[in-house]
Amino acid sequence: MAQAKKIALWAAVIFVSYTIIHSPKRSAELVQIGFEGISDAAKSVGEFMTQLIS
Numbered sequence: 262m263a264q265a266k267k268i269a270l271w272a273a274v275i276f277v278s279y280t281i282i283h284s285p286k287r288s289a290e291l292v293q294i295g296f297e298g299i300s301d302a303a304k305s306v307g308e309f310m311t312q313l314i315s
Contacts, residue, residue, distance in 0.1 A: 281288045
């Protein structure tokens with residue numbers, strides 16, 4: 262089981278590396294989308310907490 266996790270991790274690292282090298286512009290767009298999603302989620306949690314306190 263540990264061997265399978267190690268193989269899956271290496272496959273993911275190789276895939277991400279290939280994607281970044283092959284299409285850096287698209288990779289940057291995906292990272293930006295990810296960070297925007299995290300930012301929106303944090304804002305939503307903040308608004309929810311503010312509504313609980315008010």
